[in-house]
Amino acid sequence: MAGLAVLAVIGLGACAPEDNNSSGPSTPSGADACAKDKLAVKTPGTLTVGTDKPAYEPWFSNNDPSNGKGYESAVTYALAKKLGFDKGEVKWQTVQFNTAFAPGPKAFDLDVNQVSISDERRKAVDFSSGYYDVRQTVITTAGSKIANAKSVADLADAKLGAQVGTTSYTELRDVVKPKQTPAVFDSNDLAVQALKNKQLDGIVVDLPTAFYMTAAQLDNGKIVGQLPAGAKAEQFGYVLEKNSKLTACVTQAVDALKADGTLANLQKQYLTESGAPELS
Structure with missing residues (x-):
């Protein structure tokens, strides 16, 4: 689906799985708290990322999260770089959508699969700040x-x-x-x-x-x-184990990608909202 991957965006995109807002500790404590060697990852030197299979366009490309193409794959590799990981140090694993935010320990460091942030889901898992507003x-x-x-x-x-x-x-x-x-x-x-x-x-x-x-x-x-936008913007966020020591650092990295324009640029590259009228 290379054709879709290069569709232009008019404004920032917005799109869907459950409810809204950002979460997680706002700032890590200590200047080097998010240094790569300080991150509490499952496997030292590796960032383990979960997503569902098949991995759909335009979030991924050719059902291969590891190729760095598609919005969520590209954002994840940009986030990994912010955290100090090279592309080869990012390892993907298959995690069923509903399993990602179910209660209990996780085998992944973070999961990316169009999971919408909601207060109900926060009871079982942590979320990063939102990397995409949803309609x-x-x-x-x-x-x-x-x-x-x-x-x-x-x-x-x-x-x-x-x-x-x-x-x-x-x-x-x-x-x-x-x-x-x-x-x-x-x-x-x-x-x-x-x-x-x-x-x-x-x-x-x-x-x-x-x-x-x-x-x-x-x-x-x-x-x-x-559909009409709700009072609060629904957002997709990275899913982490409840009370994960990584949550604040992942949120910091997402916020940095938003601030430096990376998220906006990747949305323009991979997503579009042109041609979708508003229903009254």
Whole structure:
């Protein structure tokens, strides 16, 4: 999906799995607290990063998190560099989406998988500050009953679906409030298949995923529009073990990437929000 990877952005992107804000200690204590040799990583000299498989565009490229392509892969390698790790010192492992923020010890140092920061999830894990602001989007296929919808109210009679455990599902249920019970899927691929089979009128996903699905996975795919933004910006953050000694340093690195323009530049390179109207 190199074509999607180079789509231009108009402004900063925004896109989806559950609720908002940044977290974690704001500043590490001590001037060298975040020096590489002081970091409490699982394996000395290695930054172990988890993500799900398959790893979807435009967050990753060619289902290979280690190639440094796609927004989350590129941000992760930029973060690793801030922490003192070379690319070869970053090791990836497969972590199922819902497992990443479940209670209990973690085999990874941090996980990156479009996990939205929420107070509920913070009860079980730590989060870094947000590396991406998120908007939810409704997609369909050309000619469907919601293809020309202009408002959330226009979606009331539609059969809609979303991936389980995601903010996409939460907003489908709580913001769209369709008359029909929302369909729930274990993966976005299954939701796409249901849409292809005309078992659904539309799917709710985050915005960059919406661009990928409509361009690469669906024939005549169409973005209906973005759902109204909430009072607080939903954000994706890195997931860390609860009370991890790394949390403050990862947050410091994310904040540095935001301050020096790296996040904005990578969003322009890999993500886009052009062509996605706002639903009233």
